[in-house]
Amino acid sequence: MDYKRLGKNIISLVGGKDNINLVWNCMTRLRFNLVDNTLPQIDELKKLDGIMDIQVTPSQFQIIIGNNVDSVADEINRLIGQVKKQATPEKSTPKKGIKNKINGVFEVISAIFSPILPAIIGAGMMKVVLALIPLTKLISETSGIFQVFTMISDAAFYFLPFLLAVSSARKFNVNEFIALCLAGVLLYPTLINGAAKGLEPMKFLVFDVPYLSYSSSVIPIILGVWLMSYINKAVNKVMPSMLKAILSSVLVLAITVPIVLIVIAPLGFYIGEYLSKGLIWLFSTVGPLAGLLLAGFNPFIVMTGMHYAFMPAAIQSIATNGFDNFWLPFALISNMAQAGAILAVFVKSKSSEQRSITFSTGLSAIFGITEPGMYGVTLKLKKPLYAAMAGSAIAGCVAVLLHVKTYSFVAPSVFALPTYVAPNGNMSALSAILIGIILSFILSFTFTMFSKFELNLTNNQTTNKEQKNSKKSKIDLNEGEKVFSPLAGKVIPMNQVPDKTFSAEVIGRGIAIEPNEGILKAPVDGEIAVLFRTKHAIGITSNNGVELLIHIGIDTVQLEGEHFEALVKVGDKIEKGQPLVKFDVAAIKAKGLSTVTPIIVTNYKEFPEFEVIKVSETIQIGDPIIIIKGVE
Template identity: 45%
Template sequence: MNHRELAEQIIEKMGGSTNISQSWHCITRLRFNIGSKDKIKIDDIKELDGVMGAQFQSGQFQVIIGSDVADVYQEVSDLLEGKEKAKETGQAGKQNMLDFVFDVISGIFTPILAAITGSGLLKGIMALLVFFNLLSDTSSTYIVLNGIADATFHFLPFLVGFSAANKFKTNPSIAVALAGILMYPTFMANAAGGEITSLKFIGLTIPMNSYASTVIPIILGVLLLSYVEKYAKKIVPNSLTIIFVPLISLLVTAPIMLAFIAPLGNLVGTYLEMFFTMLFDVAGPLAGALMGGLMPLIVITGMHYAFFPGTFASLDKFGYDIMLLPMNLVANLAQAGATLGVFFKTKDQKMKQVAISAFIPALFGITEPAIYGVTMKLKKPFYASMMGGAIGGAIFGTFAVKSFSFAVPGALAIPTYLEKGSNNFMFALIGILASFIVGFVATLIFKFDLGEETEQTPISSKEVKKESKILSPLSGTVKSLKECPDETFATEIVGKGLGVIPEEGLVVAPFDGTITMTTPTNHAIGIVSDTGVEMLVHVGIDTVSLDGNGFERLVEEGQKVSVGDSLLTFDIEVIKRHQLSLYSPIVITNTPNYLDVVPSVKENERVSRGKEEVLMVVN
């Protein structure tokens, strides 16, 4: 389907536009604040062509699209224009505090990342030109380029203020005005001069601080504005709203922000930066290994946004960052190495295509296609990437490798580690190469290969490692699960497996295990093996309509059974007489826990209950 059709399907399966209170996107994901989780058909959304995955995370509903996310979001935005349900700031009470914080930070920074990363990359290119003496840092060209690259960071409160206003559903123009107040030239000059440390205002003391490049003061200021504006609208008559609400909002919010909130936000940013610096000073290698290794999990959960304030505080105060950007870089390059390892190792042609297409964006810092499409899907390559990130992070932590500008943590960000008169760039290259090579080599060493799979030829038991031996619970003729008359089974929503057209009316245990599920009509039964394989045997299609007629269950839930034990009996003639299908699905309901579930018998082959192996689960 095209981008418009995909956007329409996503909105429809999310419960419609009335269930969406806010939408935005990052590099690979659509992000939504929603009204009710119960209205989200997450499994249906995951099945859409063009969707790589979907999840609830950090108080948001996220749909992973990949490189086409901007185009799909544009269609989503057009469809939702003017229809998003207004969200009051106080709705945060529906989330826990941690989810609320992550949601707020993500919602504020994601829309402005384009300006931040573009400016950061330009700074990296300038550093590269100066390093190779292709550009003088005293030339007018450099001064102009520096102005272009540095403006985003110097005036960051303006960008953050505007984005925060959209997040908190308040007036963007007043929010930008608050950013201007924080950076008013007189206040900035007093802060720089040091002679005037504070000003008096109707009994309040206004500290003279520089808020250039800060983010926490303006976020807290706009949050306060959202409440002030809301209450001002309640007390001001509608006919006078356009005049007096902005006046009250500025006169109440600005002094409180300047006297209390902004200094507090500055202090929080300072302590964040001090904490992270101390962490790496005290336990550099260990902290680096933990951060580098765990960074993929941190990114998946969206927790990396929590480090943004500390990163900007460090860049503003010291001119460099030693944690988020460097650790993200080694983790991303390790992810790229593991993905390339999958490309070289797997024999599955489809996976080869996915791996090489995911490797290229991963190399440049966009890792979601690699994570969701390759490494996490195959599990062990994901572990390999974490190992590579840990090794690279330990090297970065040992030598306190610094990033001097904010850029997407990929190959193009490498110039941001250049520093004249130091070995920072050399150590950065060592750490990057180490993380990439470890991720690549570990993937080649780990055993996970999918093998050469064909649609008609089952994989022999010698080609894969089996979790357990799964025998047929029925006697009859084997059929492909795709032929099942019930679409739920045919599309493998319940799980992978096969079907049997039974010749005898008896179901037996396919392995040693425990009965986990029975039905009042006795037409289906669930069993879990001692090794954790969960199987559902469903006798016939729509046989629930027989209301138990012709079925007899011989076991109870929680009962231990051995392979070959009788579980239930059924009357084939009763099923035929009611013109119902005898097709009986046999599926592994916890399929996602395994690399794959594959048949060990051919289609149309006859099997005997409790004697012949029919399925294998692949680690």
């Protein structure tokens, strides 16, 4: 696979470099915070070799790559530079509504934990090695080799606040080294030793600073860096420029550290403690039901990115209780169920191409990477996904009854099995997980084998293309189809539009108009294909297959729909000249935003002839602006 070419194409099709606020990756997918979520060409992205699927949430644009995501991410970061500052995060993240707030929390957790996963997984795998060494009796547990390996396995977890300080600083736009100083305070020997000895709180002025051990903690440092981001902004706002380099950092630390030690860190510590106790209570009361739901619905948990919200709970549980019985075991059971369903599809497949896809993705699932198989096989075929969910749900319930638990944080794969052996050598949890994964594999395999479904893992691109060609054939070769102006106002050449995505014609060709009245009317007969939730952008497909994007103003997505009124909805049939959107030109300009509106034909390359009609400087609604000629 040509990762450089794929990276270039992805950057172009998500709206260009200027449309990317932040990009990072997890195990199998690229995650973007975009300035304008209407710009990505999803259909074109899905056609790229190497892209399995697209997932769009209110706060993220996600591209599922699979096992090669690191290589693609490296190329994208090399081409655009790793974005560490979110210049305008409010443009891409909705602010209102409980659902959007929850999505925002998931997005923050994902952005913080994704960069540190290699360190955590590496340390976890070293714990697997340490669990196996005593069985070989080749190396003594008192030897220097064993002690060094132990340090490697413990470092990432014991000093977890340092890792989280860096990734949190990147997310909250704080200097990483100042954030590391805050983590250093939390892990300072005075606090660690005081907690071990059970000392009474120290005094800071009239306030108590409790001695607590923040090693392996998650919540205190994240909350601390979040607070630091606001204090940093406030200090820099009032600090004279000539003094910032000397006094800014010391003031930020002098204000932040006491607040964190007195309030924020203890609050985070006890939240983590009670969260761990709450999970123990949950599994002691309704454990089988919890196991059934967690294992059964794990594919949807992964698809939505909610599994990142479970990671802090699993790490905290291991740090507090010495084990995790909440997420990791059920993720492993679910992964084995996916493998069973995929390999059943392999057995039922006839073509060599399908057998190659199912064998490789099934093997990946066994080793802990399920998304290639999930998006490439089970989700496409649907019934194998249902079979995997049913098999893992039953196995999850059984595993809880057998008291399954893991004693270390390791990515859920067959390599994690040694971590189910208790530190005292007890094998009961290992037996429980073995029964769970074998049962989930067999049940999912069996359910899939007895399910009836059409074996078609290829994309429908040919069919879609044929449909588009059939639409284009309706356009008369001589007459062509005309696109009429949806606005009245001043014509602006595309190369003068104050947005490179449009001026460079990244997503299509057309013209731009600066409207003098706030009414947008239909430029063609057709159907509303897309209406962005903020009502500032609308996509139209004409009856002859011409795909139009009309983007009212530049950066108007940040208005969150204010000053816009949609008169149609997605799926509505429309006629040329029909009112589509009302908007307040004066109010938009008063917010300091441009009202220049590009009218773009996004699929112009599919037609042999495309011409922007020369028009005068001013234009009226209904004047012809573009003519497109099709094929016979």
